[in-house]
Amino acid sequence: MVRGKGGQMLKTSSVREDASRRPHIGIIGAGISGLRAADILLDEGLQVTIFEARDRIGGRICQSDKLGYKVDIGPNWIASCFLTTPLHATGDKHPIRDLAIETNTPxxxxxxxxxxxxxxxxxxxxxxxxxxxxxxxxxxxxxxxxxxxxxxxxxxxxxxxxxxxxxxxxxxxxxxxxxxxxxxxxxxxxxxxxxxxxxxxxxxxxxxxxxxxxxxxxETTYEAILDRIAKVPLEKANILLGRRVSNILMPQDRSCDTIRVATKNAEVFSFDELLVTAPLGLLKVKQTSVSPCLPQRLCAAIDAISVxxxxxxxxxxxxxxxxxxxxxxxxxxxxxxxxxxxxxxxxxxxxxxxxxxxxxxxxxxxxxxxxxxxxxxxxxxxxxxxxxxxxxxxxxxxxxxxxxxxxxxxxxxxxxxxxxxxxxxxxxxxxxMSGYGSYCNFQVGIKDAEEDVKVMRHGVPEQRLWLAGEHTAPFEELGTAAGAYMSGEAVAKRIVDSYVIKEPR
Ligand SMILES: Cc1cc2nc3c(=O)[nH]c(=O)nc-3n(C[C@H](O)[C@H](O)[C@H](O)COP(=O)(O)OP(=O)(O)OC[C@H]3O[C@@H](n4cnc5c(N)ncnc54)[C@H](O)[C@@H]3O)c2cc1C
Missing domain, CATH: 3.90.660.10 (Polyamine Oxidase; Chain A, domain 2)
Known part of the structure; x- marks a missing residue:
């Protein structure tokens, strides 16, 4: 057993040689969802390794100075709907708006x-x-x-x-x-x-x-917001830039205590859990091979939602x-x-x-x-x-x-x-790497988008594989930077929960 933040007991597998080892989580993607998840996991005392195929962090949050000054080529907007609809997914806080205020982003x-x-x-x-x-x-x-x-x-x-x-x-x-x-x-x-x-x-x-x-x-760019989100992961996670994951080998079930990934240049890594934040468009084209295959219902959900x-x-x-x-x-x-x-x-x-x-x-x-x-x-x-x-x-x-x-x-x-x-x-x-598009949407003909999103959000924790990203965000924030952030936060909390032993009252 090891202790997480707040003194919770973190479960470690009894088959581990070194029982004091902290759970090690692999994350594919250093976009906003992967970085937010890393922040939470690190804060709870877990080890984190992030694979990022690009040579930079941020994913779809990205700037260019080709005009002679910096502009965002991804998101510019922050829509804080909770101001008019109190029951909105963001509740009484909007994480990106709050970070904008904290970082003096105009x-x-x-x-x-x-x-x-x-x-x-x-x-x-x-x-x-x-x-x-x-x-x-x-x-x-x-x-x-x-x-x-x-x-x-x-x-x-x-x-x-x-x-x-x-x-x-x-x-x-x-x-x-x-x-x-x-x-x-x-x-x-x-x-x-x-x-x-x-x-x-x-x-x-x-x-x-x-x-x-x-x-x-x-008015300026998302840069300061991204820097703030990336601060702890940059200090404490092992971030591997220019490392594209090409294969994922899931265990048959949780009795096997690792999930493995291989990068394009044939390095192999083992983790306790793997969080995949690759964009939906990449999941659709099966850019990373997953073995054994993902559950059928999850594949159907990935196919059904558009980009x-x-x-x-x-x-x-x-x-x-x-x-x-x-x-x-x-x-x-x-x-x-x-x-x-x-x-x-x-x-x-x-x-x-x-x-x-x-x-x-x-x-x-x-x-x-x-x-x-x-x-x-x-x-x-x-x-x-x-x-x-x-x-x-x-x-x-x-x-x-x-x-x-x-x-x-x-x-x-x-x-x-x-x-x-x-x-x-x-x-x-x-x-x-952005999945050949901007973000998810729900097009005419889709039968059960609500369930599809829930299935993607659930991921395959039974085989140590979890999903996050704008396509798994809370409803009404799907496709947004805030949604991606919240999806990373939510999945990281679920991963942490899976390692916390609930003491009987
Ligand atoms: C043109 C445009 C305008 C937008 N406008 C807005 C807006 O105004 N407001 C708003 O809120 N949102 C907007 N968005 C959406 C917002 O940018 C996204 O929802 C959010 O940035 C997605 O974050 P993410 O972490 O889910 O994915 P990403 O940022 O795409 O991160 C995923 C990361 O995974 C990496 N990756 C993928 N596959 C692999 C692999 N096999 N191995 C290693 N790394 C891998 C990718 O390189 C990427 O860095 C816009 C997006 C676009 C494109």
Whole structure:
């Protein structure tokens, strides 16, 4: 027996030669879930070894300085829904928001203004866009309620789009043009899930990250938050960077006291427990071979849940020509509905949306527009610039996005301030280690997503294998950084519990 934090007895196997040895936990992945799990396990006195295939920690939390200053190429947002829904998974605390405050990471609340350009490129009057957008969000909130209340009685083929379509007809019976506008505006849902609103399962819409709470955007980057989460693991865990696990050998049951892993370069390690935080997309393609096979129900769950393809494009200019005096006086959000005026570069008329980073507080303000892409549009852009030189990358993306940014106020084609200085685009869907995508989502056709997530969360502890990551997060935080953090925390507590002998009262 050894003592954990708080004096609990930690069980050690009676077959061990050295009974004082602390349980040794292997973790695959040094993303936020793996690091959070490591922190808890170390705090409880367990030994931790982390395998990370990349040469850095953080996983999908990652920065680039290609624009001349640092930006997040993964998450930027923190949505603290508990502020409006007290029973939300995060309870009365939001771990990432709290860490942002602790690390003095500046959070931005967007102004409520938005610009909506119609498909012919006209700016909708502010009153109209505000009215229709309020209606749309009310309908989405109703859809979440409907989904939560009626769950599996909703046909699995029903989409969020279907729901919006039927409700908008009820709400605006005689305004056919406005109905079309609201439906077109509903495409923005794609930037939440990384796929089209037509693909969002209505049955399981309630499981998506809830929206409409306190949505803040990090003005700088997630770097300080990640540093804080990684502090103890960096000091106390054995972190093996550039070590990709290629094989896992599970025991038949817990009577065998080790689980083994082999890395790509054939090193073999044995652990008491193994925590796998590899992204869902990697579990889907069976990037790491697991022997014996994972239970069938777990494989079915992994297959059933989808992975989105959200991508980001930052375009930075010499100055924020669209604002007056470079201040926060322009709409935070701009949406170009299904553009019919740029078919040479955008033949499918994919809608575009962007956030104005010149709105930040003076110290962090940037003359930069951040576009979010998803679904077939993001795949198109990623493949358009794949393998291109910096100059070609710039030229192709500038050509693609000019029809949109040129509609902003004060644009003049011959003004140097209106020519992008640098363009940064992400390609998560080509990144094997992020599972070829952004994060999990629940698409039309999925039958039992709630149970699927529970099955993934459970993992295979009977054979010493546990799972964590954004795809095993608490409901309503699935797919988020907070969810990944909480999933690591929850699984680590379960692992610790499995070693604590419960004394009879
Ligand atoms: C474009 C984009 C935008 C996003 N926006 C937001 C947002 O605004 N707000 C928000 O809350 N969330 C957002 N997210 C989601 C958020 O980034 C993720 O939910 C979170 O970072 C996932 O953490 P994780 O620990 O589950 O996985 P990861 O961070 O992916 O960590 C898994 C790690 O495992 C490693 N690994 C995989 N296989 C192996 C192997 N075989 N051997 C060794 N190592 C391996 C990987 O290299 C990786 O480092 C966004 C994500 C993307 C891609």
């Amino acid at each position: 959070l931005h609340h967007w102004n409520n203004r938005q610009n909506i350009f119609t498909s012919s490129g006209e700016l909708l009057p502010a009153e109209k866009s505000s009215e229709l957008s309020t209606l749309l969000w009310d309908i989405i909130e109703d859809a979440f309620e409907h989904s939560k209340k009626n769950g599996k009685s909703i046909p699995e083929s029903a989409s969020l789009y279907d729901y919006i379509e039927s409700r908008v007809k009820e709400k605006l019976p005689d305004r056919v043009e406005d109905q079309k506008l609201v439906l077109s505006m509903s495409e923005m849902w794609g930037a939440y899930i990384g796929h089209s609103v037509n693909q969002q399962s209505l049955r399981f819409a309630w499981m998506e990250e809830c929206c409409g709470g306190d949505e803040t955007f990090i 989105g393809t959200l991508e980001k494009v930052y375009i930075t200019f010499p100055s924020a020509f669209w604002t007056v005096n470079q201040a926060d006086n322009f709409a935070g959000y701009t949406n170009w509905l299904s553009p019919k005026y740029a078919t040479e570069t955008n033949p499918m008329c994919w809608p575009q949306e962007m956030w104005n980073l010149a709105a930040f507080s003076p110290a962090n303000r940037r003359p930069t527009l951040l576009f979010y892409l998803y679904g077939s549009c993001s795949s198109y852009i990623v493949h358009l610039v794949k393998g291109k030189s910096t100059e070609e990358h710039y030229a192709l993306l500038d050509e693609f996005f000019r029809p949109y940014y040129s509609r902003l106020p004060n644009f003049a084609a011959d003004d140097e301030n209106c020519k992008p200085k640098a363009i940064l685009s992400t390609d998560w869907q080509l990144d094997e």
